[in-house]
Amino acid sequence: MIENDKTPWDINCRCVSKRYGSVQALSSVSFSVRKGELFGLIGPDGAGKTTLFRILSTLMLADEGSAEVNGLHVVKDYVEIRKRIGYMPGRFSLYQDLSVEENLNFFAALFATTVEENYDLIRDIYVQIEPFRKRRAGKLSGGMKQKLALCCALIHRPVVLLLDEPTTGVDVVSRREFWDMLKRLKEQNISILVSTPYMDEARLCDRIALMQSGRILSVETPQHIIEKYSDKLYALRTADMARLICDVQQMDCVESCFAFGEYLHLTFSDDDQAACLVLLDYLKKKGHQDVVCHPIVPSIEDCFIKLMR
Amino acid sequence: MFRDTRTLLILFGLPVVQILLFGFALSNEVKNSPMLVCDYAQDGVSRNLIDKFSANKSFNLEEVLLSHRELNDAFKKGRIKSALVFPPRFETELARFNEAELQFIVDASDPNTANILMTYAAGLVGDYQQSLLLDYSLPYSIQPEIRMLYNPELKPSFTFVPGLLALVLMLVSVMMTSVSIVREKEYGSMEVLLVSPVNPWMLIVAKIVPYLFLALINFITIMLLSITLLDLPVNGSALLLFAESMLFIVTALSLGILISNVAQTQQVAILISLAGLLLPTVLFTGFLFPIENMPLALRYFADLVPSRWYYLIVKSVMIKGLGLLAVWKETLILFLMTASLLFLSFRSFKVRLL
Amino acid sequence: MKEKKVVIDVEGLTKCFGAFKAVDNISFEVFQGEIFGFLGANGAGKTTAMRMLCGLSLPTSGKARVAGFDIYKQSEQVKRNIGYMSQKFSLYEDLTVMENIRLFGGIYGLSHKQIKEKSSELIETLDLIEVSKKLVAALPLGWKQKLAFSIAILHKPQIVFLDEPTGGVDPITRRQFWKLIYKATSESITVFVTTHYMDEAEYCDRISMMVDGRIKALDSPQNLKMHFSASSMDDVFLRLARKAQRQAE
Numbered sequence: 001m002i003e004n005d006k007t008p009w010d011i012n013c014r015c016v017s018k019r020y021g022s023v024q025a026l027s028s029v030s031f032s033v034r035k036g037e038l039f040g041l042i043g044p045d046g047a048g049k050t051t052l053f054r055i056l057s058t059l060m061l062a063d064e065g066s067a068e069v070n071g072l073h074v075v076k077d078y079v080e081i082r083k084r085i086g087y088m089p090g091r092f093s094l095y096q097d098l099s100v101e102e103n104l105n106f107f108a109a110l111f112a113t114t115v116e117e118n119y120d121l122i123r124d125i126y127v128q129i130e131p132f133r134k135r136r137a138g139k140l141s142g143g144m145k146q147k148l149a150l151c152c153a154l155i156h157r158p159v160v161l162l163l164d165e166p167t168t169g170v171d172v173v174s175r176r177e178f179w180d181m182l183k184r185l186k187e188q189n190i191s192i193l194v195s196t197p198y199m200d201e202a203r204l205c206d207r208i209a210l211m212q213s214g215r216i217l218s219v220e221t222p223q224h225i226i227e228k229y230s231d232k233l234y235a236l237r238t239a240d241m242a243r244l245i246c247d248v249q250q251m252d253c254v255e256s257c258f259a260f261g262e263y264l265h266l267t268f269s270d271d272d273q274a275a276c277l278v279l280l281d282y283l284k285k286k287g288h289q290d291v292v293c294h295p296i297v298p299s300i301e302d303c304f305i306k307l308m309r
Numbered sequence: 310m311f312r313d314t315r316t317l318l319i320l321f322g323l324p325v326v327q328i329l330l331f332g333f334a335l336s337n338e339v340k341n342s343p344m345l346v347c348d349y350a351q352d353g354v355s356r357n358l359i360d361k362f363s364a365n366k367s368f369n370l371e372e373v374l375l376s377h378r379e380l381n382d383a384f385k386k387g388r389i390k391s392a393l394v395f396p397p398r399f400e401t402e403l404a405r406f407n408e409a410e411l412q413f414i415v416d417a418s419d420p421n422t423a424n425i426l427m428t429y430a431a432g433l434v435g436d437y438q439q440s441l442l443l444d445y446s447l448p449y450s451i452q453p454e455i456r457m458l459y460n461p462e463l464k465p466s467f468t469f470v471p472g473l474l475a476l477v478l479m480l481v482s483v484m485m486t487s488v489s490i491v492r493e494k495e496y497g498s499m500e501v502l503l504v505s506p507v508n509p510w511m512l513i514v515a516k517i518v519p520y521l522f523l524a525l526i527n528f529i530t531i532m533l534l535s536i537t538l539l540d541l542p543v544n545g546s547a548l549l550l551f552a553e554s555m556l557f558i559v560t561a562l563s564l565g566i567l568i569s570n571v572a573q574t575q576q577v578a579i580l581i582s583l584a585g586l587l588l589p590t591v592l593f594t595g596f597l598f599p600i601e602n603m604p605l606a607l608r609y610f611a612d613l614v615p616s617r618w619y620y621l622i623v624k625s626v627m628i629k630g631l632g633l634l635a636v637w638k639e640t641l642i643l644f645l646m647t648a649s650l651l652f653l654s655f656r657s658f659k660v661r662l663l
Numbered sequence: 664m665k666e667k668k669v670v671i672d673v674e675g676l677t678k679c680f681g682a683f684k685a686v687d688n689i690s691f692e693v694f695q696g697e698i699f700g701f702l703g704a705n706g707a708g709k710t711t712a713m714r715m716l717c718g719l720s721l722p723t724s725g726k727a728r729v730a731g732f733d734i735y736k737q738s739e740q741v742k743r744n745i746g747y748m749s750q751k752f753s754l755y756e757d758l759t760v761m762e763n764i765r766l767f768g769g770i771y772g773l774s775h776k777q778i779k780e781k782s783s784e785l786i787e788t789l790d791l792i793e794v795s796k797k798l799v800a801a802l803p804l805g806w807k808q809k810l811a812f813s814i815a816i817l818h819k820p821q822i823v824f825l826d827e828p829t830g831g832v833d834p835i836t837r838r839q840f841w842k843l844i845y846k847a848t849s850e851s852i853t854v855f856v857t858t859h860y861m862d863e864a865e866y867c868d869r870i871s872m873m874v875d876g877r878i879k880a881l882d883s884p885q886n887l888k889m890h891f892s893a894s895s896m897d898d899v900f901l902r903l904a905r906k907a908q909r910q911a912e
Contacts, residue, residue, distance in 0.1 A: 023801075044833030045804040057504045059662045078660070079506070087504040093497035110505045142705040152501070169830060171704035171859060172897060173904040197831045198860070200897075212833065241866075242845050258838050261865035261895070262884065305834050312757055 009068075010035045010160050010191035011056060016065035018051050025051040026214045028065065033160075033193055034206075038186045041195035042202045042300065043211030049195040050090055051214075053164040056193070057087045070159050070191075083111070086158030088149050090165040090195075096138030100129055100148055103137050104155060111156030121188065122151045125181050143174025150181065161185065163194040167201065179204045199301035210304050217307040222300060229298040229306065231255070232272045235263040236279075238288040247286050253278055258305060265302055315577075319584065327588070334607050335598045339425045341369040342601070345383060345392040348372060350399030358411070358437055358451075362393065367429045384416055384458055385629055387621075391415040391426050408450045417457035418628045419468050422599055427455060459628050466539045471623035472596025474531055475616035478524060478554065479561050479590050480583070485520045486565030487582040491572045500662065509658040513651070516569075517562045524558040544630030553626065553636070556643050557619040563650035564615070570657040594620045618642050668695040670821055670853045671716065676725035678711050685711040687876035688725065695821070696851045698844060700864050700884075703873030704904040709857050710826070712873070716855070717824055718742050730821040743771070746815035746852075749826035753811030756800035760791055763799055764814060771818035785813050805836030809843060816847050823847065825856040829863065841866055864896040872903050879903050 011033035018026040026048040033039040041049045054060035056069055058078035067074045072081050094103045104126075108115050119126070129147050132140060137148060146166050153161060163182075167175040179201065182192055186206075194205070202208045203222045210217040210225070218225055238244050244264060248257050253275040257266040268275035276293065283291055298306075344362070348355050363370045368391070375383070383389050394412040396402075403409040413430050417423040434453050441449045460467045490512075493499040502512065528551075535541040543550065565582060572578035592598060593611035600611045611617050618639040625631040625639075633640070671693035678686040686708045693699045703709045714720045716729050718738035727734045730744035754763050761782060768778035786795050789809055799807060808828055816823050825844075829837045841863065844854050856867065864870055865884045872880040872887075880887055880903060884896055893899045 044836075045831035047833075054662060059500060059503055061661060082504050083506045085504065087501065089497055089500045091497040093501045095498055096496065107501075107505070110502070110507055112506070169705075169827070169859065171707075171904065172861060172900045173704055176901065199834065242849075245842075245845075258835075259841060259862075259866065261862040301834050308833065308835055 008034055010037070010070055011039070011193055012068040013052070013056070014065050014067065016052070016055060016062045016067055018048075018055065018060070018063050024214050026055075026062075029211075029214070029216055030065075031209050031216060031219050033191055035191055036186065036189045038182060038192045038194070038204075038206045040202055040205030040208040041193065041211055042197075042199060042208050042304070043195070044197050046213065047211040048214040049211060050164055053087070053089075053162055053193075053195065057085060057162050058082060083156075084159045086153035086156070086161045088153045088161075088163045088166055090168065092137075092145050092149065094137045094145070094149055094152060097136055099134050099136055100140070101133040103148060104151055107152040108155045113156050115155065118155055118157050121157055121185075122154050124184055125154075126151050128177075142170045143177070146170055146174065146178060147181075150178075154185070158190065161190050161192045161194075163192065165195050165197065167196055167198065175201070199299065199304055202300040208300070210300075210307055212304075212308055217304070225300060225303050226298055229303050231267040231306070233296055233298045233302060234266050234268075234272075234276060234293055235260070235296045236266060236291070236293045237263045238283065238292070239290045240288065243286075244283075244288060247283065247288070248279070251279055251282060256305070256309070258302075260299070260301070265296070265298075319580070323584075330592065334604055335592065336602060337421070337425075337598065338602060339367050339422055339429070339599065340602050342367055342390045342422070342426060343388065344368045344370050345375070345380065345389045346370055346372045347375055347380065347392065347394045349374065349397045350395040352398075352400035354400040354403055354409075355395040355411075358395075358434070359393075361433050361437055362430075365429065365433060367426070380414070384414070385625075385631055385635060387416075387625070389416070390422065391430070393430070403449060403451065408452065410452045410454055412456065413453045414456045414458060417460035417463055417467075418624050419596075419599070420460055420463040420465055421468065423457060423460070424463060431455075464539075466535065466541055467624075467628055468596050470531070470535045470539065470541055471620055471627060472594055474528070474554075474623055475557075475594050475596070475620040476590055477531065478528060478558055478619070479594075479616040480586060481527060482520065482524045482558050482561035483565040483568065483582045483586055484579065485523065486516055486562045487568040487572070487578040488575045489516045489520070490566065490569035491575050491578045494573070495575055503660065503662070509655055509660065513566055513654055513658065516566060517559065520562055520565075521555070521558055524562070525555065528554050528558070541627070543627050545626035545632060549633055550623065550626045553619070553622045553640060553643075556640065556647065557615065557622075560615045560619075560643050560647040560650065563647055563654060566654040567650055567657060570654055570659070589614055590616050593617055596620060615643060615646055618646075669693070670695045670730055671699075671855070672726075672728045673716070674726040676712065676715060676727050677723050678708075678715060678720070679723045684876050686715070686722075689873075689876075689878045691871055691878060691881055693822070693853060693855060695853055696848050697868040698848055698854045698856065698866065700867030700870040701855060701857045701873070702864060702870055702900065703857075707873040707904075708876040709873055713824055713826060713855075713857070717745060717747055744821045746818070746820040746823035747826075748808075748811045748815040748823070748828055750808075750828060750830045751826075754799045754807060754814070757798060759798055760786070760795045760802070760810065763810070764817070767814045768817055773818060781817055785810075785817070789813060803836075805832045805840070808832055809836070809840055812840065812843055812847075816852055819850075820852065822853040822855055825854065827857055827859060829858060829860065837863075861896040861900060864900075870896075872900065874903055874906065879906075 009032045014030050015028045016026055017028050029052060041052065043049055055062050056067055056074060058074050058081050061075060069081050070084050074081060098106065104115055125147050129144055132144065137145065140148065167178055182194065186192060205222065207219065207221050209219045245259065248254055248264060248266065253268050253270065255267045255269040257264055280291060280293060346359055348359060362368050380392055392414040396410065399409050399411065415423045415426050431453060434451055438449060438451055457463060493502065536543065568578055568581050572581060593600065593614040594616040600608055603611065622636045622639045625636050669692050674690045676686060676689050677684065689712065701709055715722050715734060716727060718734055718741040721735065729741045732740040734741055758766065764782040764785060765778055768781065786792055791810065794802060812828060829840055832840065848854055858864065867884065869881065869883050870887060871878050887899050891899050891902050893902065
């Protein structure tokens, strides 16, 4: 450990840009991750999350800007960084034709350590896949694969963990379990950078960066992002939702209107209370029944949509 | 499909290359085959016959008086393919007994060429005999005594086994490693490997060693089959043969690694190692078409094909029964090839993606 | 839904791989014009079931009629009357937007004139005029998925099967995508969809929940929430899927 304790940051990204041909994958991205923090990069496909991970994991060179991981420069000190980080790419990247056990042993050997040595770190996760330890990795289900990949990324006791979309394509149950595991890892003082396209996972992070088209829209705690939402948000539902969307969009006083599960979330362009009454009146005229309308606290997804617009 | 220029190039380029190669560059004809003439007779008839031989394009004559042993050495070194020996008093014997013997020795480790050379020589001697008959009324008979060196029965297996050995080891080895690294790139495991302390040398060695064992099994199988079923001799040191094969396999594996580093998909890697290497290896190893007869440019190209050198080594060690001293040059070439291929593989190995 | 015409009728459908029952005796009906959400954990058997319904694989046992055709004997007619789109593959990336429309139009036997009309209409409604000559590979994911969906219903199929169509798509485009789905149902196309976004489950008329190869629940989102006294579909899903025995595929 060379200059670890100088800064409170484990990841430091300054004005990082990257283009592929005509596509600007990242434009001047800056953010920092504190030691021991669980930091989320939230954004859809094409936001530049994977590119950012590859630059931080020293797999790719940025066109502009600089980045440090655990106090080490991603270009100059790449050899040292590779010893200290655990990286889990977005695509399942273990050896499909090796068994669970063999994969784990292989990665332990790569980092000149043994499974036994760091077993305490992965025990919680490994017990869940242990019944299948003789099974080939390619034959595991999505959730199991992710757990194995996490074990392999942890086997050398990394200081920083980089997880690129670990929960994409994984069902709700496995996703919950995965986030529980991350929370426990955080207690071990490992800094974690994790990306996800699922907005609802944002609230499980200490801080998040909302990303869209290669830019960071906002870096905050989830709580702050929600508090910063300046408009008053209403949830609206009626018996006939499909018709409701069309009707609401006709209204001039409605600024935005998006479907959120069984409700529509909407904001008004001017005086909220008055506009709301106008809308309800209008809906009644249009023959909507069972109209329910009440103000709500915005979700991260509401905030993201607002920032996108 | 017109956006896929690579496929187009292969589709339309390959037939053109093949037609040109087979039409102009490759032939089974033997030209300028180095021949040594030991004329112990130095008389009119021997002179005449030598003139006949040197006028023929198939032979490239060199006249030296050598002892039997020195002659054998010349053959072993591969300096000459055939030799013509006139005994002393050749003309006198012919005049006295109407009959004389001359000796034609040919390197039969390549039975095809040996056969052709033998036919040419017999033809030339026969022609000369015919011309003598016109001048004299008595029948003269010149009996060429033919000696086939190394392969007296002219078994074709003496060529095709070493040739096949070179071909199989080359293609199998290159193919095995050519997909090894690019496969990991495709599956994504390379990404995880790169983000670990493993260094390129370790990775390259780890890719070569297991395949070396597999290829050696291949080698042993071919050898056992040839020895037991085809009665092929191993006249030289089996250990040397094994060591040389190991060197050659490593050369081919290194070439495969280089391909794997450069290729972006397994498909491309297999295309390069199969379509790209099959033709050159078959043509330029030397067991189908004698390299000596090719145009200069192709001869230089053939020198770049590792299997050509291995083929020479196998023939020298296995069939001619020679030792390392006779094949040190070829061994050194293979060694240098391996070293540069490994170096290039190392240099072309990307420690990052893209 | 008014006339409640049944377009998918499944009875005791089972698919075994060796001793493993990937789909275990499932039965359900899907009505014309409804959005049918097909939910389940990874490895619950969703994909296998969907493949059978699309005529891509034969069931081990059971009966199923899709768009009025038997999936055993009339798989060709089934294929002609359905549209299919998945997250993994939907369009040819090395063809342009127009070329893709023409190709798929041709595959489904639309006439030259029809293709011409439909493609200009489609490109206009999807706002793709400027990129119509660009390769599909250059489009953002959300646009691709919208285009792929529109192409999947180009031939006015009775049913369109969507396998996780919105995975990784940004929140705004995701909602635009669902607007397209609503529009399709208003033209009485039936939509059969799988998703990992639980808010999208709420947009469905009815939902089936698959657990361990069986359908454990089938109802409207509202009734499901009531029945399980859950506050959201997320909870419904968790309650059902946590009971799953199957851990790995």
